[in-house]
Amino acid sequence: MNFSVNDLHVSYGGITALSGVSCEVQEGEVVCLLGANGAGKSTLLKSISGLVKPKSGTITFDNTDITNNPPYKIVSMGITHSPEGRKVFATLSVEENLVMGSYVLKKYDHEQLEFVYNIFPRLKERRGQMAGTLSGGEQQMLAIGRALMSKPKLLLLDEPSLGLSPLVSKELFALIKMLNSEYKLSILIVEQNAGAALKLSHRGYVLDVGKIVMSGSSKELLASPTLKESYLGKAHH
Template identity: 50%
Template sequence: MTDVSLHPAEAPRQGSPALLDIRGIEVIYDEVILVLRGLSLAVPEGKVVALLGSNGAGKSTTLKAVSGLLSTERGEVSDGSIVFDGKNITHFDPARRVRAGLSLCMEGRHVFEHLTVHENLVAGAYGRRGGNAEDFDLVYSFFPKLADLRTRVAGYLSGGEQQMLAIGRALMARPRLLMLDEPSLGLAPLLVQEIFGYIRNLNQETGLTVLVIEQNARRALEIADHGYILEQGRIVIDGTAAELSENPDVKEFYLGMGDAGRKNYRDVKHYRRRKRWL
């Protein structure tokens, strides 16, 4: 099992080039429901960035906007722009974004359950005609358990194995930016630790840029260089992983490290009112 006991990484250097630059985007569904409200964030090349927030904050919508998948749910970017590697990709179709170097692991894994592990990986490299031996070697070297299970039908894998497969399948596209939507969802704590260890190792050993969307703020900040907190469709605070880990409001609302003795309802209500970013 991979060890993930490490301190938060150093912050991106000032002036470090952003591989992904989201500039004040608004996202609207069904022409009336405004979900993202002028969201801006940057993902420097070679870094791990965590986007944190509660259910309904707009985290998955952000990834769908970057991946070009909003139209499948009657959504659209109504304002702002999404720049990847210096190019405005706001209106690129999903396939063109994948060819540009974006790869997404969707929430819930979504492996092809009727295909084997190896066939799932082949599908991940569809745009590159199934990949080559080097691609498979890379995936199997980072996920040796998948190498042992390469002939197993994916539907019979455990949740942790399916998450490894989903990440491995995304790597088959040779992305420059890997986006992960709730990789810890539905996994036991030890498996969550293992999965985040793999993410850290991929970044450190290959230089892969990663944007991870998570509710498990503690695990995400352990591997991230920088973090953003999203509430009600807006970025309300950002900083290095170390800064966010020490922020008193982040501790209270996302890390579960507030005053355990606060039990009076009036005190709780008053504390929530002083939440600085709202």
């Protein structure tokens, strides 16, 4: 797996959301993307997964230029996006949601379903329950489980801990870390909870009004006085 974004510019009508963003994720890395509300974090993930069309710049995955490829093509190549706000199909069952996640594989993959149930036994217990009736933490597990159904090499996570209690967030972060260390999944994670995100990441970027203003190893970022002042000192939830 290799992945990089080079000089990406995105605007919505006249509003500029990203102006010249470059970043990369190397094989086996967890990389976090930090930044205040409106900085452009979700826009970057949406551009990568083909949901938003960039004005200029390139996105490269496995030595292929994937800029402007349609979302299904990007998923089938191995990048899956677990969106902000989870977006599970509320009126479908847990299992139906998971099966929807494997649509690009062309055939229903029973082994992958068992793999996901193995990681999230809670989802297996609740396989017949309507997704809209799951707790917030369970819905987040479902969103990640559904993303895993297409067998990604790179997983994009947009604020997985949003709205979850500190305890459930902690469990979720441990699980994300395990997906990386045990299954060698490369991960790009957006988080408002900068401290927790840096603890599970190898490297990080800080986005501010559409530009990367800081980057480095998680250790460096955790020690940075600027970052401490703007992102690490406050509770964001």
